[in-house]
């Protein structure tokens with residue numbers, strides 16, 4: 001050991017929740033050569049890309065925020081998408097992260113060189129960045145899924161996917177068809193119904209929809225109190241994090257609590273929809289909470305409005321003027337809204353990610369995305385993911401787990417800076433062991449009770465975090481060196 005430090009060159013891919021967190025944590029940890037490459041024209045990730053009418057976060061805003069950048073003055077208990085996007089931009093500005101971020105810069109390839117132990121990150125514009133560490137903060141719900149419905153390309157009106165909303169689409173007095181009933185479909189139907197000439201909601205699989213007063217404002221004075229007392233604000237945040245632990249418990253272990261929430265979901269439907277025929281159509285044939293739970297205070301009212309129709313008959317084809325269902329009925333439409341979700345398991349792909357010995361991430365993930373503790377992939381030295389495979393999209397705060405993961409990664413990179421490591425790569429054995437633990441823990445989760453959801457990979461695995469927050473902290477608090485192949489720096493490299 002020479003005691004000479006070297007500054008690691010770090011590339012973070014993505015400037016959404018995970019990328020902003022990572023950039024902040026790494027800079028706080030004293031690293032100075034950080035570049036964040038973001039393909040969008042702004043930071044914010046999903047909150048930049050999604051701006052469909054009615055977009056609201058169904059996680060309370062006092063929880064859905066960075067622990068290191070609390071916002072006292074949310075206008076609503078559940079903020080809308082535009083407000084959340086503004087928050088992300090403000091955080092980036094206030095923390096001085098803008099200078100690290102290159103917008104409109106899509107990464108198309110990251111390639112590891114076995115000889116030099118350096119990554120080369122290539123952008124769509126052909127620029128290349130050498131990096132000692134690459135961190136993929138590329139998000140989960142990122143690539144819109146467009147269903148392969150016969151005739152979709154023949155539709156003469158407007159077709160818009162909710163994740164790529166076109167602000168020029170005029171929905172007022174239009175005949176609107178919405179396909180899909182996840183969180184997005186439910187929100188967009190509720191928002192468009194009041195001013196539409198008609199709205200037909202095409203639902204292939206019914207969803208349980210928990211009632212919650214989503215439009216309630218944050219109580220007057222709360223913002224001022226929290227601003228004056230950061231300690232109180234921190235206590236509130238920690239209290240909400242603790243509360244979300246109850247949700248994780250409900251999802252991961254059968255208990256009276258789970259049954260109570262499920263009873264509430266059934267009650268939400270029964271109380272709000274009195275028409276038995278409609279209620280039967282809206283009743284799922286699987287347990288509440290099995291899919292990502294939908295929350296809404298307005299959907300059931302919207303779908304019972306005069307101008308709204310629930311269509312559960314399967315779609316046979318899209319025609320130039322509307323949609324024909326399997327029973328032969330044709331319903332006309334001017335606008336076709338695809339609320340059909342995402343390719344949720346692409347992660348950094350379609351980026352070409354090429355690791356040790358030329359292995360690609362597609363080779364490594366033939367059976368579905370697989371990582372060690374959400375963050376390390378065998379075959380890919382000096383590369384980490386933040387909110388990677390098995391991230392807790394269904395249970396624990398994403399901001400919390402992103403920060404925990406970033407702090408974990410920072411410890412590895414500190415080893416590089418201090419010259420105790422040159423390369424670090426998780427072992428196959430440790431990854432197998434972690435995934436075996438995941439499989440066992442997934443058994444009693446509600447996500448595993450027999451429904452089809454975006455949580456499932458094509459191999460049928462549930463791509464979520466089946467443990468509690470304490471386990472996450474224990475797993476990511478400190479690197480476990482026994483789980484990694486570690487190369488020490490060569491003496492001549494140390495000198496150089």
Ligand code: N01
Pocket residue numbers: 056057058059141147148149179180181182183184185187202203204205292315339340341342393452454
């Ligand atoms: O997508 P989804 P989403 N014909 O995959 C249907 C987050 N989010 O965008 O169930 C007919 O849940 C599909 O039907 P089925 C949140 O995590 C958060 O709504 O496969 N229908 C389903 O109904 C959420 O879970 C907020 O039978 C077709 C729908 O499309 C995640 O994003 C707000 C079809 C897709 O639902 C994804 O939600 C919004 C076809 N060929 C979103 N193909 C917050 O508030 C697909 N469908 C935080």
